[in-house]
Amino acid sequence: MKPIVIKENIQTAMNLLTNNNYEVYLVGGAIRNAFLDLPIHDYDLTTNATPEQMLDVFKDFTTIQTGIKHGTITVVINHENIEITTYRKDTTYTNHRHPDEVHFTTSLEEDCKRRDFTINALTYNPNEGLKDFHNGQQDLQNKIIRAIGDPNIRFEEDALRILRAIRFASRLDFTIAPNTQQAMLNHKNDLKYVSIERIASELKGILESVAVEKAFQTNKEILTFILPILDTYTTQTYLTTIHTLSLATTFEERFALLLQPINDPTTIHTTLKTLKYPNKTIKHIETLHQALHLPLNSYYDLKQFKHQTKDYFDQAYNLRYTQTTHQEQLTTLYNKLQTNNPCTSYKEMALNGKDLIALNYKGKEINTTLQTLLDLIMKEELPNNKEALINYLKKT
Ligand code: ATP
Numbered sequence: 062m063k064p065i066v067i068k069e070n071i072q073t074a075m076n077l078l079t080n081n082n083y084e085v086y087l088v089g090g091a092i093r094n095a096f097l098d099l100p101i102h103d104y105d106l107t108t109n110a111t112p113e114q115m116l117d118v119f120k121d122f123t124t125i126q127t128g129i130k131h132g133t134i135t136v137v138i139n140h141e142n143i144e145i146t147t148y149r150k151d152t153t154y155t156n157h158r159h160p161d162e163v164h165f166t167t168s169l170e171e172d173c174k175r176r177d178f179t180i181n182a183l184t185y186n187p188n189e190g191l192k193d194f195h196n197g198q199q200d201l202q203n204k205i206i207r208a209i210g211d212p213n214i215r216f217e218e219d220a221l222r223i224l225r226a227i228r229f230a231s232r233l234d235f236t237i238a239p240n241t242q243q244a245m246l247n248h249k250n251d252l253k254y255v256s257i258e259r260i261a262s263e264l265k266g267i268l269e270s271v272a273v274e275k276a277f278q279t280n281k282e283i284l285t286f287i288l289p290i291l292d293t294y295t296t297q298t299y300l301t302t303i304h305t306l307s308l309a310t311t312f313e314e315r316f317a318l319l320l321q322p323i324n325d326p327t328t329i330h331t332t333l334k335t336l337k338y339p340n341k342t343i344k345h346i347e348t349l350h351q352a353l354h355l356p357l358n359s360y361y362d363l364k365q366f367k368h369q370t371k372d373y374f375d376q377a378y379n380l381r382y383t384q385t386t387h388q389e390q391l392t393t394l395y396n397k398l399q400t401n402n403p404c405t406s407y408k409e410m411a412l413n414g415k416d417l418i419a420l421n422y423k424g425k426e427i428n429t430t431l432q433t434l435l436d437l438i439m440k441e442e443l444p445n446n447k448e449a450l451i452n453y454l455k456k457t
């Protein structure tokens with residue numbers, strides 16, 4: 062295990078609590094990652110101090126109280142937000158997502174019981190060392206994701222845990238314990254109670270993971286539940302498609318690859334809109350998806366594609382390259398594009414809006430004329446030359 066290096070501001074927060082006679086432990090991702098020799102990107106702290114007591118301890122600091130109902134306060138130290146949560150004991154869950162009531166407890170052991178997986182319930186502080194009530198270290202060693210307690214109850218309480226299990230397994234390339242896996246499947250329909258935003262964010266996390274193909278292999282029913290479009294794929298199409306995912310690395314590329322078998326742009330758009338991804342992300346994925354369906358034999362099509370998708374053109378081209386058996390054909394066209402640098406945008410045209418105004422064009426006419434001219438230039442039916450373009454306009 063990597064020694065747990067605690068950042069200075071986290072240490073400050075821990076010292077303040079300890080000096081006021083409260084317990085405080087690091088928990089979750091930080092400890093897990095230290096064991097796995099992975100970089101630590103966030104520190105979750107857990108304490109027996111109640112939110113009110115924490116506000117008193119941190120009275121000289123800025124605090125944010127948005128999570129206070131659930132026992133979390135955010136303290137700003139050295140311009141960084143530090144989240145600290147009071148030991149909690151969750152009560153009944155009637156909506157498959159949030160506990161009906163949050164009860165604070167003074168027992169660290171109780172707090173660990175309400176956590177999702179054994180590998181996420183390791184706690185540490187420099188004075189007490191490591192506490193591991195659920196054999197998390199053993200599961201880390203054996204690379205296993207295992208629910209704490211009765212997995213059926215835990216997934217019934219909070220269905221989001223189903224997707225978290227898949228995300229952790231695929232991110233760390235771990236295996237999900239058989240009874241945990243079975244319980245996930247038993248409760249997949251409860252995912253309908255989880256907000257779209259949370260589903261979309263877990264799906265993003267899964268798509269960004271190293272073991273993405275395995276995640277889609279092992280969890281087909283669950284992932285099809287959150288992405289029903291996958292149900293339209295034949296088994297063979299599903300398997301070939303998920304096999305392509307690791308050819309790319311980013312979320313957008315992988316989502317485009319996942320949707321590759323779908324031809325209809327409206328279906329793609331609706332699928333992404335339903336998951337409420339930001340419009341920019343949707344556009345990006347759509348562009349890459351469009352690239353995967355781009356004809357490979359037409360210089361005009363490639364130019365048009367460049368015109369429509371300036372921002373993502375090179376990425377789209379590279380993705381298309383990984384997915385074709387006609388790489389040579391595509392390279393030839395692409396090289397021609399790089400060498401000749403043909404006009405593919407209004408900016409590169411020898412005639413602009415101002416020129417058209419000088420020629421007495423007005424309003425919408427200006428845009429449609431520019432469009433027509435650009436298209437003719439790209440088709441190589443007109444040269445990109447001011448005089449020639451003006452002559453053409455005078456003749457028509
Ligand atoms: P990362 O931040 O790298 O995604 P993490 O383990 O720190 O991983 P967080 O979402 O930051 O995950 O949550 C911190 C800890 O809170 C988890 O390690 C786990 O112990 C607990 N936790 C988070 N979400 C849940 C949940 N839905 N059910 C039970 N425990 C949870």
Ligand code: MG
Nearest residue numbers: 089090103105
């Ligand atoms: Mg975390």
